[in-house]
Amino acid sequence: MRPPKCRHIAQNPKAYYFKPRGIPLTELEEVELQADEVEALRLAHTEKMYQEEAAHNMGISRATFGRILNSAHQKMAKALLEGHALKINNQKENP
Numbered sequence: 001m002r003p004p005k006c007r008h009i010a011q012n013p014k015a016y017y018f019k020p021r022g023i024p025l026t027e028l029e030e031v032e033l034q035a036d037e038v039e040a041l042r043l044a045h046t047e048k049m050y051q052e053e054a055a056h057n058m059g060i061s062r063a064t065f066g067r068i069l070n071s072a073h074q075k076m077a078k079a080l081l082e083g084h085a086l087k088i089n090n091q092k093e094n095p
Contacts, residue, residue: 007036008059012090019085031079032087037072044069 043054055065
């Protein structure tokens with residue numbers, strides 16, 4: 001397996017944890033989003049970029065961008081539908 005290519009992350013989120021209301025964090029399972037997954041979500045849904053353009057901004061292929069975005073969608077859906085805490089890994093992967 002090849003080592004992951006460095007991804008350009010332009011912006012960090014303002015919060016790093018989201019959880020269901022009224023349940024202590026110690027009682028919740030966590031789902032962790034990586035910095036590149038959050039950046040893919042931002043570019044695709046906040047900036048409304050097509051995958052080709054967003055991939056170029058991150059310095060990766062369109063296919064890799066699509067896999068990252070799909071992974072982010074799956075993790076968010078799991079957290080929302082199963083009532084897990086959503087943790088955002090705050091490590092930027094800039095060169």
